[in-house]
Amino acid sequence: MGLKEDIQKKAKEIEKEIFQVESVSFVPTLSNTKLTFGCKGLEFEATVLYIDMRGSTAILNKHQKRVVAKIHMLYYHAIVKIAKATGGEIRSFNGDSLLVFYQGTTKDSLSTAVKAAMQMKFAIQTLLNDNLKNYTDIDFGIGIDHGKILATKVGIGGTDETKDLIWIGNAVNRATKISDKCQTSYNIGISECIYNNLLDYVKYHEKDNGYFVKQKIDMWSRENLIYNNEYESYYKTNYYWIIE
Secondary structure (H helix, E strand, C coil), X not given: CCHHHHHHXXXXXXXXXXXXXXXXXXXXXXXXXXXXXXXXXXXXXXXXXXXXXXXXXXXXXXXXXXXXXXXXXXXXXHHHHHXXXXXXXXXXXXXXXXXXXXXXXXXXXXXXXXXXHHHHHHHHHHHHHHHCCCCCCCEEEEEEEEEEEEEEEEECCXXXXXXEEEEECHHHHHHHXXXXXXXXXXXXXXXXXXXXXXXXXXXEEEEECCCCCEEEEECCXXXXXXXXXXXXXXXXXXXXXXXX
């Protein structure tokens, strides 16, 4: 069978096949046997943290490739260590961006994801950029949302280089859109749904007003973006969480 015939045959098979979705309580991996190249997918609920490095092209044009590689190594090492330490499931390394899933959509899981984002901000801006002062500062944006996500396998059989998982759902898309809006000091953004369900420890900063009374200060400011051709609110912050 020629290449043209093979592509046309597969297209017809996919078009006719009924897509089967199974609900699961875990974040799927590429090795999961329930995921095949047929019309099958696993749906799960999670809080989505999407992080993306800014200005990578400028960094590449300014420094040798070996220096750029070191910058990326430091960047990803910090993100992955924090994600794993806070219970996140790391998926989809893609150039300068990364997806982290926190299983479930409870107030605890989404608040944990927000705390992790604040720790990532501290790590990058304080720990990493101090080591990179002879090269360049890393700028980045983080977007967070939650909801149902469909994972399905794409590509062809054989080695891992010819296949991968894709992640489909508004939670992933919205987190990406919010991330695009976040940079410089306001690196972290969250959807309105996340904001409305945050636990107090990642929503308010307690400040002593001098009279032995703690004043709660909202760490988040409201902004707007266009998603699915409609305006909707999201919230951003310039706060971080110190890593001891």
